Amino acid sequence: MEKESLFWADQVAKEVVGSWKVGHYRTEMGIGASGIPHVGSAGDAVRSYVVSLGIKELGKKSELIAFSDDRDGLRKVPSGFPSSLEKEIGKPVSTITDPFGCHKSFALHVSSLLLDAFEKIGISFTLRRGNEEYRKGTFDKEVVEILTKWKKAGEIIKRVTGSEKFLSQLPFLPVCKSCGRVYTTRATGFDAAHKKIAYVCDQEFAGKSKGRDVLIKGCGFQGDAGIREGKLAWKVEFAARWRALDIHYEAYGKDILESVKCNDAICKEILGREPPVHSFYELFTERGGEKLSKSKGNVFTPQMWMRVASPESLRLLFLKRLGTTRVVDLDSIPALMDEVDELGGVYFGDMKIKNERELAHKKRLFEYVHFLQMPEKCGFTVPYQNLVNLVASLPIKEKDAIVQETLKVGKDEEGELKKRVAYATKWAGREKPPQVKIQLDKGEKKALMQLSEVLKKPLSGDEVQNVIFNIAKERGLKPSHFFRLLYKIIIGIDKGPRAGKLITILGREKVRQLIWKRI
Structure with a gap:
């Protein structure tokens, strides 16, 4: 970079390197292991990964740690999972058997979906479970320090959140030796000499299954647990992780803002370490305004996104406007696909932007959208919705050839074309493409009616081409205008391959039906 970049990831990378003088930097993101990951779940990974890339560009070593929260307990039975999981609510997800039998545990089944998405997006990471x-024993030292000072931790939590819960109990959740649950235990004391935590399994909470509450009660067992036989409460666990794993950056969303503030204070005041640099981001919502959820039946996953759009478009979703709440669903995709193309046009100089700051921002955003692995040229571009409209009307066998001829794509771009046609075809299969609005005057209607009559005859492609040209001349229409009108009626855009060839491939009768729908 010739000038200092103002892009947020570069500014964060600079802050991280300025805050710690170490030989190896680590960014982190957490992987929830209790439900099907929605598309927003991949956002932390993308953001933390680009900060790691930014640190590397400053000449430092850096890696992204993906931390699976698989000692967390199950609170809800995700939609689509068997109701037999109800009896497992409250137990650590790493101890629950995979109900589908394809992984060793429920946690491994769920987390594998997100890890698969990371690989498809192109993220390099180190996994810690x-x-x-x-x-x-990775967290032994941190657990002992926090439990030794548990009263101070409780005061910090009250100061930050107002909650008095941990003034009377330790911020540690032992796994009950009797019922195996982690959310029904209450830690009552800590024997530092023997590193034992006294607890009683007497708590209750409302789990969920298929939209209804499931009351989970403790079994009443009393006993003690070692410091490796449970987990720290969320209000202190991040802090332990940050110090034990030597984390220097982690992004967080609005939903865990309070927990992050608590952990920042715990990290500094109890563990004696500065908390990592953070980036705050707003959450994604559904079109109705509801927060995306892992436990709902209509989970929109990263894999679903990448069936119909490029990984670059998904990266762009996460890298722009961190502080803005945005709707995310399949209808968001066309604009993001087009924006990636527009950024490429700016980067390679095909689109001019006078404002230098805006130009620098867009170019840097394009670089990060490609994870700093830049293409040699912009390549061909086509508005995503136009491509959807085009492929929706074409027979499968001839689709690639017709699109290639329509868009005048060169041999070196055939691979990209096939990918985009595949995306658009899958998109077109999920819903009817919007109908292009066409207003016809009397002359155009008469010309179309005449063409419809002629198409009753068994004509060759060349004959159809000549008929269209001659009808336009007879009706006083510009042939180029009449051809554009036909393309809009047949495939929804104003250009295409030779109209005669297109009509014979689609079938004369089908084209006649399309014409009569417009007349």
Whole structure:
């Protein structure tokens, strides 16, 4: 970068490097392991990954840690999962058997979906699993320090959140040795000499299954647990993770703002370490304004996005306007696909922007959308909705050839064309493309009626081409105008391959029906 970049990821990378003088920097994101990951779940990974890339551009070593929260308990049975999971509510998801039998645990089944999405998006990461890290003692030192100072931790939590819960109990959730649950236990004391936590399983909470509440009660067991036989409460766990794993950056959303503020204070005041640099982002919502949810039946996943659009368009969704609440669904895709193309036009100089700051921002955004692995040229572009309209009308066998001829795509761009046609075809299959509005005057209507009559005859493609040209001349229409009108009626855009060839491929009768719908 010739000048200092004002792009948010570069500014964060600079802040991280300025805050710590270390040989290796780590950014982090958490992986929820209790429900089907929605498209927003991949956002933390993309944001943390580009900050890691920004740190590398400053000449430093950096990696992204993806941390699976798989010692968390199950609170809800996700839609689409068997109701037999109700009996597992409250237990750590890493101890619950995968109901589908394809993974060793429920946690591995769920987290594998998000990890698969990361790979498809192109994110490089190091995976750490909470259950394994607790079991092998990664957090031993942090757990002991926090539990030794649990009263101070409780005061900090009250100061930040107003909650008095941890003034009378330790911020640790032992796994009950009797019922196996983690959310029904209450830690009552800590024996620092023997590293044992006294607890009673007497709490209750409302879990959920198929939209109804499921009351989960503790079994009444009393006993003690080792520091590796449970988990820290969320209000202190991030802090332990940040110090133990040496984390220097983590983004967070509005939904965990309070927890992050608590953990920042715990990290500094109890663990004696500065908290990592953060980026705050607003949450994505559904079109009705409701927050995206992992436990609802209509989860919109990253994989669903990438069936109908490029990974770059999904990266763009996460990298622009962090502080703005935005609707995200399949209808968001055309604009983002087109915006990636527009950014490419700016980057390669095909689109001119006079404002230098805006130009620099768009060029840097395009670089991060490509994870700094830049294409050699802009390549061909076509508005996504136009491509959807085009492929929706074409027979499968001839689709690629007709689109290639319509868009005048060169041999070197055939691969990109096929990908885009595949995206648009899947999109077109989910709903009817919007009908292009066409207003016809009397002369145009008569010309179309005449063409419809002629198309009753078994004509070749060349013969149809000549008929269209001659009808236009007879009716006093410009042939170029009449051809554009036909393309709009047949495929929804104002250009295409030779009209005669297109009509014979689609079928004369089908084209006659399309014409009569407009007359």
